Amino acid sequence: MATSVQRASQQLTMADLKGKVDPDWCPGCGDFGVLAAVQKALVELRLPNHNVVTISGIGCSSNFPGYMNTYGMHTLHGRALAVATGLKLANHELTVLVTGGDGDGFGIGGNHFVHSMRRNVDLLYIVMDNQIYGLTTGQTSPTSRVGMKTKSMPFGNIEAPVNPISLALAAGATFVARGFSGEQKHLTELIKHGIEHPGFSFLDVFSPCVTYNHDNTYQWFRPRVKKLEDDSAYDPANWTAAMEKSLLWGEEIPIGKFFERTDVPTLHGAEPVLNDGPLVHGDPKVPPDVARSFIEELM
């Protein structure tokens, strides 16, 4: 979010950030916790909500923008990051939040996920990872564990799941973190940090699906999640250490900030065309002398 952060002239409340309709998620869905944490983070950061754009793809968690009182875009399945990149480049003064699920981000949107990270687009990407397809009523997702039985793999998943944290580290994300919907305060801090990080912030959030995923429940996660922040020896500037931590799964699953570096220019920061400010505020006309030079080249 780098350069020119505008703060709200008056303190927003949680109620100010509520959208026009209430979430239609199943009672107990992990996404409620993520929504509350995002709203809390925006209140605490004092960001004016008309300068925030929440962009999603398609899926249960992708209904997210409709539940926020910020500018919002509910785009196509898997395409939120591409839309967000274009929007950010046209107006880099906007704070961009991208929200979606594991199917949206790691399945159909996998290509954009990888390339957005290497580009270091300045936005926060929150994946509500429930390891299942919910809105299509319970099929295997890219993060479903081997052996998980779903409607699409009734005899158990035989494909290895993707590891979003390792993938993000390998693809060059400059902020990589994992949260848990059941750890509100911790999650809110990660979101605030992710918004303020200059560059691509990836936040994978365990957000249990109470209807279709009976394996990875709140009860399953609670004893397993261990905050990286509790380990004073852990250094999130160390990429190799982060990669090692990302491989931990089972009895102990790390949550928190795996990795951050701030020495990589953001995509909009690296582009001299934006030196005079956001494109949307500039004069769209090509100056006459420049136009003349374009034609003279051809003569």
Next chain:
Amino acid sequence: MKQTFAIGIGGAAGQGVATPGDIFAKIFSRRGLHLNAYNAYQSIIRGGHTLLTIRTGTEKVTNMGDRIDLLIPLNQDTMDRHLQLLTAGAACIYNADTIKPGPAADGVQLCPLPVSELADISRNKVAQNTLAIGAGLRMMGIGFQSLEEVLREQFKKKGEAVVAENIGVARAGYDYAAAHFADFPDALAKTENRYAILSGNVAMAMGGAAAGVKFYCAYPMSPSTGVLHWMAAHARKAGIMVRQVEDEIGVINMTIGAAHAGVRAMCATSGGGFALMSEGLGMSAMIETPVVVINCQRAGPSTGVPTKTEQGDLWQMLGAAFGDYPRVIAAPLDIGDCFKLIPEIFNLADRFQCPGLVLCDLLLSEGRLSVHPKDLDFSPPIDRGELITSANGNGTQSASATNGDYKRYKITDSGISPRAVPGVPGHIHTVATDEHMEDGVLISDEFTNPVKRRAMMEKRMRKVAGIEAAVPPPTLSGPRDADLTLIGWGSTKGVIEEACEILNEEGVSANQLQIRWLVPLHGDAILEILKGSRHTIIVENNYSGQFARYLRSETSFVPDGHIRKYDGEPFMPHHIVEAAREQLAGKTKLSVPMHEIMV
């Protein structure tokens, strides 16, 4: 008939066909001559066979024509393929050390250059090219000075020694031709005019810049890549954000994202990339964020023939994305029109908040044409439509509180709802690809509502009437009371025009109806025009008569005949003339001319 002069330069890719082509083009344009250039080539970086045709004349040259006056084969393969196409009065300049001519028609002048005697070929690998340019210009009656000037520019970066050497070699060719070959009977004319020479891709990119495009992105795909190259090279001067994206799905979505933020955003691709963009176009229509997408058609289906032209994507454009939605589709008529069309279609897309689609093809995208500089207008009319980019009356209230009465999808008589862009206080809203109510709230997930769905569908589709009113109907050119009406669309304008001229000279009166706006089509106006036609033939560069089928579906009109070509190469005037004659004689209703140049 128009006086023109055409040069064919052929060789393998990598043999340097482009450089002599550029040199001839520069010299012609500086003589105030028009020109049209078309390069027939293959998807190979080294090898294969390419044939560049440059046709020049004092009047506008709209196509490659029927005749080569001067052939410069840079290898034996080119000689073998094309010498037999030359007719009386033509000449062929070739390297006598390496190339042997076959049988040539009577009256064709064979001009062998003893290359190793005239130049040090161990030092200068392309000496044969430079010698041939010198010899050719001499035979066309062009003074050496103009060649010297161009060579100086061409090689100045390589230092004075290289400049001097090339001028020396060119001079040797020039003098050798003066001593050994007969000049062409008419020296090439000269006028006081000055033209810009550009490809359709450059024209569309510049048209975008003139339209105020601030965001352009693409995935490289022939034959559209030239748009990306111009944009990338001129981005900083023109203040345009140019990005190369991971795939065309990313391209259309990024374009929509930028457009949604409030800038004019454009992208270009070819048929395969356009297919990937299809779902995104539906989003543009549903969230009512305008974008302009260019499809430079190549021969399909699938990977098809990447370096060859076709008008085969019409139905893909008409049917792109599922569901009904308003769209605008236009096919530029020539390279100058490639420039002019972009600001026009942006104005429509912005006013009606829908996708604008440009259906170009390889013939225009990669061909080159002389265009008068005044036709490259960088101050065209700009209409952004009902766009809210700063807080208006609503903005006086607290930005952080409610959003007043702003409804992004307000139901209006025109179907157009004022569009606020993110960042404007007091207009916060969420746009959705799901069906939504006037305020953007979904009517697809938690609840559905047939009444509201119908109202939103009708709101969007009401824009169609506005678009129709904003676009002029097509007009007939040529004598109203003609024996024959040739109907074409997009890039075939020039070649049909010349075919009509030839037919009229030969005593068959012919007129032309050329379609530029495909959607809206103005079917009633077309029927009104065709009502008076005696014999109608639709000419198009595809197998199934895509436009003929479209016209029939919109108007029930059935033409008397069809001329189609789907071999990858564009029409030549005589293809149309001969086919029209055979159809007027009642021999057939469908002609598929054979392309006699093997490229």
